[in-house]
Amino acid sequence: MSQEKELTFSEAIEKAQQSIVRFPLIPIRGIPLMSYIAQNFDSIWAFRPDPSDLLIATYPKAGTTWTQEIVDLLLHNGDAEACKRAPTPVRSPFLEICSPPPIPSGLDLLRKMDPPRVIKTHFPFQLVPPGFWENKCKTIYVARNAKDNMVSYFHFDCMNKTQPEPGPWEGYIHKFMQGELSWGSWYDHVKGWWAEREKRNILYLFYEDMKENPRREVERIMRYLDLSLPDDVISRIVELTSFKSMKENPMANYSCVPKPVFDQSISPFMRKGEVGDWTNHFTAEQSKVFDEDYEKQMKGTDIPFRTQI
Template sequence: MSGENEEQLSYSDAIKKASPSITRFPVIPVRGVPLMSYIAQNWDSIWAFRPDPSDLLIATYPKAGTTWTQEIVDLLYHNGDAEACRRAPTPVRSPFLEIFSPAPIPSGLDLLEKMDPPRVIKTHLPFQLVPPGFWENKCKAIYVARNAKDNLVSYYHFDCMNQTQPEPGPWEGYIHKFMRGELSWGSWYDHVKGYWVEREKRNILYLFYEDMKENPRREVERIMRYLDLSVSDEVLSRIVQLTSFKNMKENPMANYSFIPEPVFCQSISPFMRKGEVGDWNNHFTPEQSEMFDEDYEKQMKDIKIPFRCQI
């Protein structure tokens, strides 16, 4: 058995062992941004993280296409080799920078320590909380943004099934929490604006979830060029196929089925639920949509980011 497969087993087993102590952890503000208590309590070590210049950061607001992008990048780095990309679950191949959980689950920093650069690192931190070493070392960063309404719907279902996140409460109230930025990792509005404003100065590849759904091949090519990689047309087509929603949902190394049921209750909602653009139409009442749109205009009036709620 390879060391990576052992890593996979130990990661899953660690979560199983920690399951009895898993609870819906409260959020604690860090520089005004609500973060899960385990993250807030370990903030100094997260902020002090020093990446290698060759490391790649994949940043998103939660439920905006993070796992999808991680899989695309891993396949590009491995020339479309599907088996190589099933060597371990997503969070082992591409560690979650700021995550801390009850023992014996390894933190993102623990996993990164054991890896040789170049590493692919995931974060949900807003721009101002990203450890400064990433920008000082001129690391490349890919940011994926999803339209607010679909992002809100997806995050709501995720918070229902993820037993480590604060209790989401009813849908009607959740909309207001989202609008006020009271969810884990804070305000969607501040998040998407923060990376947008810095994208040119920091050489951030800013992608839109809707563009990825509309024309996945075009966006995979953009990622490939940004990473200074070159793969054949045949490999590009294979990567697009392997990262389709259907194939990702069936991939045990990407669909988070390795997280045991008491932690991720996929019977409540699958980790990969629909992956559609416009599903918000099935959740918002006309009154809720109108209220949300009015608030959106106020919160986004200072900046124009070309989001689409339909394709």
């Protein structure tokens, strides 16, 4: 009876492989979510975090894993070995993720952890369980410019066998612009969190800033968490969370997820981690159409996105 409980995260995924499919999207309050998440939304919405819990929120492929690793290292004083105790999704559970048994859901993993916990979500602001705001949990939001974010999400959807089939790049651009991907509209996502950042004491970070000056942004996160670490520890954390280091770290590069689920021969989970890679994907015409739509969708907002650094 206790055998399934003793499975590691990777073993649970291995065991459930035959149940893994590209799950259809079902709208919840107008946001398309994978069917397993949609079916369990009431339980997720009812989740009550501890006031000491930290939420890391992003639109998919905007620097989530990077931020999770920075936070874990800050909380463990830059101890690389301590941060290799388990893969990222076990150390910092994905709040809303639900999969076929025996893969543990985010809620399953969180129930087994004592606070303070570091919790990941891709929910737009309005779908985050209200307990996070009632308990005044600290929250870090990371935003990435739309074009690079979409390129990264496209490659991820190609290799992630649980997300809907992405189809050709040309069509994917229109799905992105119309908010038809998992977790909905990028535009509404970044704007929704931006609008709440001061009221909810949300640390709103930009992927481009993190690439441009990682030390500065690591120090910003450290101060937000009310920590004070010596310079040499900060330097070590910056090094350990470089793209190269994380790509080679089996506890951070999602190699724990077997090939039938994440086929990293199609595209690595950690692919490039660059700013401006969109120029290798958009044609001049596609860029023009996208930019015109972007102006309409982002009209009246002052979020300082950069597509190059």
